[in-house]
Amino acid sequence: MGSTSQRRKRATIHDVAVEAGISRGTVSRVVNGERYVSEAARTAIEDAIAKVGYVPNTAARNLVMQKTQAVGFIVHEPHSLFLNDPNIGEILLGANASLSDADYQMVCLVIDSDRDTDRVARYLSGGFVDGAIIVSARKNDPITRVVSGLDLPAVFVGHPPELDDVPFVGIDNRGSAAAITSRLLETGRRRVGMIAAALDRDSGADRLAGFTDALGDHFDPRLVVEVPLYEYSAGVTGMRELLAREPNIDGVFAASDAVAAGALEAIREAGLSVPGDIGIVGFDDSSWAARCSPQLSTIHQPAGSLGRRAAETVLAQLRGDEVKLGGILLDTPIIWRDSA
């Protein structure tokens, strides 16, 4: 163990010029790859560059060009997303892949407090990025205002509430929920309930609406239990409550795979079997789905594609292409496995 030296100051062109004993103008020409520099001067300058550890400052060069070649990826609510959401990692990697192909650096910015909100808003408006991908936007928040005010090329993942004049990439939660509920009804289940989660978000409210659509006249509000988050533990308590309300329940739509996994645990606890006594379906096709026993029948969320399409939408704006406002909705196939 030793100690680090104090931080060196970054070497500048000036340091190279002093070390080489050659004018800054000549050093600058060498650094920028221009011709008409004598071999002797070039060699002396290259030696000086190595000696002082000079690295061209890309940030400075980009600034002159008024472009940073970077795109922000803004994550609101990181606790629920990074720690519980099965999709955020794949959305992020999908976006990174598309930006990387176009030689853009993705810089992920996390908003976990009001302090973060203000600082990220300053970062976005401060000339550090050419565009932004925003996950989990909220109405009227400072980030959304900055993006609109600066006319910063941007796209939202998921439908930002009451923001219709921005491009977004998402899925049809309502239609998808109706489709998987109908499929569950087709297996002959008669007393079908739902563990509804996150009703304060568009996704949660839309999944409940889709369930209601599919049941039509057979909808019974007593068979809907509401839980706050898309979480395993919420699935356990939600399912216990459904069993208490209706011991003869024979089908359940859980608002996410994590919720469905918790429901499976509560059903096992109660000495009942899946799919024998109760058929259960989830939503997301996350790693939970394949990990459950039995494996879950569910709706596939195209998380990687959401990230890639979001990135492509920002890149199109950066190229100056016309971009459709409103949503691009991606397909969400039903994946039918063993739980129903």
Place this chain on the structure above:
Amino acid sequence: MGSTSQRRKRATIHDVAVEAGISRGTVSRVVNGERYVSEAARTAIEDAIAKVGYVPNTAARNLVMQKTQAVGFIVHEPHSLFLNDPNIGEILLGANASLSDADYQMVCLVIDSDRDTDRVARYLSGGFVDGAIIVSARKNDPITRVVSGLDLPAVFVGHPPELDDVPFVGIDNRGSAAAITSRLLETGRRRVGMIAAALDRDSGADRLAGFTDALGDHFDPRLVVEVPLYEYSAGVTGMRELLAREPNIDGVFAASDAVAAGALEAIREAGLSVPGDIGIVGFDDSSWAARCSPQLSTIHQPAGSLGRRAAETVLAQLRGDEVKLGGILLDTPIIWRDSA
């Protein structure tokens, strides 16, 4: 639905000066909050700023100051970390919290391909960040070389192989593994095996070494099954293999909680009970541990603290404080629950 207009060019001080009909020098004095500007000029300039939508370019100002007020958070191997590692989210949020308190912007950069490696190396050396936190470093990779070459204030999370001259924050995997194995042996188990994972990483190799330490003369290499990754599915196959090799096995140390969760599934499959027939312990104290049935006895990884300490180590370097090279090892208490 409509179409976005083409991107506006960012307004500059020049635009404000033209709009207000006032010199750029005076505009600059107002923007920088200096005095000795007439009220009339100030009002005209403020109106012009609002009209042209001018926002001061923080990136430019920072460049002049030779500081960006941003710290990079580099994630190598994002597929295994973001999609399977239970800790990365908490490490990231811990780092963000400490950096945010010090008014630094954390910018998370993902390295998922060789193309990413080169571009992130250029970004780090290009003057965009003042320091870096590096998760999952590899020996001799371009990122490590850039950090050393530039003398960029940096810290590694986890022990970078063969890099002893850099500060890092981590845990004692070997000692922790020995501690939980000893605790398992104290419950009276006689035929104790291990599902060892990720032996190509320091963490994986150290956990196996700790298990070997604890068993001493009772170590039986036949009771160690090696699996490639810290994954649920690897736990299932690893446990099946252990049961095939030694049907009388009565204790298992799984290299992570996800591996332990898979092992529980294989034990249930075999018609055996936990902890009745087999006691099982994990490592991480991740969300898996509380979600399993029975809940896992395990080692607590202080993920949030790892992130906070890493950030504090970079901040100390940025203040010019002396920073110890080598490792800061955080405590890893045993959390004893129901699986052993």
